Amino acid sequence: MTKTPISPTAQPLSLNARPDRLGRFGRFGGKYVPETLMPALSELEAAYQRYRQEDGFKAELDGLLRDYVGRANPLYFAERLTQHYARPDGSGPQIYLKREDLNHTGAHKINNALGQVLLAKRMGKQRVIAETGAGQHGVATATVCARFGLDCVIYMGVQDMQRQALNVFRMRLMGAAVRPVEAGTGTLKDATSEAIRDWVTNVETTHYILGSVAGPHPYPMIVRDFHAIIGQETRAQCLEKWNGQPDILMACVGGGSNAMGLFHEFVNDADVRMIGIEAAGEGVTTDKHAATLTQGRIGVLHGAMSYLLQDGDGQVVEAHSVSAGLDYPGVGPEHSYLMELGRAEYYSVTDAEALEAFQLISRLEGIIPALETAHAFAYLETLCPKLSGQPRIVINCSGRGDKDVQTVAKVLKLD
């Protein structure tokens, strides 16, 4: 019973104007929020447009990204992983990792948190709130709030607090209040709803650091732009290493921030293939998965029109993934747009496949990836045999897996 919604603002498909003036990527995106928040979204957009151009803002952000976050992080040639997928004659795809896992706090999330906290400071907001799933965005937000002396409240589903206990401890250690969310399934969707309710209530004093390229405009644009440095560094590093471009970009997609950060720089380079990997949970034929783009229908969640996991009544359904960061029934609107345009491809891998990849990368490269990131690695199994020649693949190694070792030990009964 798929239905095509009517959207008066639907634009012809184009790679320009992402987003347009109304915050739309084609028919996706927009601002579907209570009226109370509309002025705050306009204020945020105006502040962003103003400060992003400002030398002082750019200098402060660049300085912190360098000295506090540790950028630029390396583009690393994964030699043993490349050998693992080589053909019998030794040829095959060349696999590189963009090492976002080496950032301060252990994931790409800090890029956006830092950018937004500088905006919050300039907008005169003393209180910051955020949602978190795996806890990486919560940790990043708690970190920047500690660094700038702002009050910080993190909403986190009760189930996620259990699976990511280490991150809960880190956030509290840095002075953030972690508020458990029991509603629904106690995961990222519910934490996001609760953060939005807090913002509706405290909008005049509070900035909401949304952690993915999701939510109402201008968030998908702002979050993408603060992560775009991932792709920009990748371009420069590719030039330096082989004086060329990557052939394939690959990243995991929950809300889609690390993927958008890697892709954005290359969207207009038509010969760079872009692949996003969603979480298929226990399989896309079961009802326990988080494969929004590959299995969902168009709908509205958390302020944006995008693909959405929903039932026949338009009720948002529970997502499932072994990885808390991908356990989300929505996805950033720009991904829906890139998929509809055919500019990016999206596939899914199961919990079991991700767990295999988690161990494989650990053993072959001495890098323990986040369970989220492991989904992108897992797709190499499917992708590599199909490739000819020696294409260069850049995988966004979006986070490190220390936070996941307990979950994995439990699932694999390693302990």
Place this chain on the structure above:
Amino acid sequence: MISVSEQFKRLRDLKQCALIPFITAGDPELETTAEALRVLDRSGADLIELGVPYSDPLADGPVIQAAATRALQRGVRLDDVLTLVEQISPQLSAPLILFTYYNPILNRGIEAFLQDIYNAGARGLVVPDLPLEEMESLLSLAQAIGIEVTLLVAPTTPAARIREIAARSQGFIYLVSVTGVTGVRSGIADRVKDLLAELRSTTENPVGVGFGVSAPEQAQQLRQWGADAVIVGSAFVKRLAEGSSEEGLAAIGKFCRELKAAID
């Protein structure tokens, strides 16, 4: 069934302030909702807002969230809500306004949704997560079908935007009295008085005040400040959910009469 505008016109001629109770469809169960609509209708409700349960009610506080979750857990579907409206609306003198988030509308198809709720007997619609900018196609289709779509004004809405919303809103203008989600609160912020005055100077349309209104004294205060309608939600939903169905129904009947007396 008369339209929302006609009802307001009738009340204005009588110099009356309207009482608009809100309940969530299917909580505690559909049979009780049906009876609750009849009870409210004969206990002083001038219009009734019926909430369609939704999985992610962003604008709602804990009471209405919990009611929606309970209804969904019992398996209440949009079709069930429409059947209920179809059965009960002919028995009511108060026009029914549906309160629903946007995704269920989008999912059914905007036009189909509007036609279906009109055929069932609803006359008004409030969509709390659909601001003016995203409202266009819904507004024009609704007008053609005969559903009045009421827009919301918040305490954070700037003056110029208030004028725009007031000009587009149909039936009445829904003034959100708090910067926040729905739910019981003590007192009414003085700011509401200024917002009512602002709206008064802007529009001839009736203004209903809701979110956080839960006591007869608050309703009375709002009437004195010039509200054309007082909307009370969580306080009804809470009373209806407590105890047995009979107790709940008796409680909302009594509460409805108290509120109506306060604004008479």
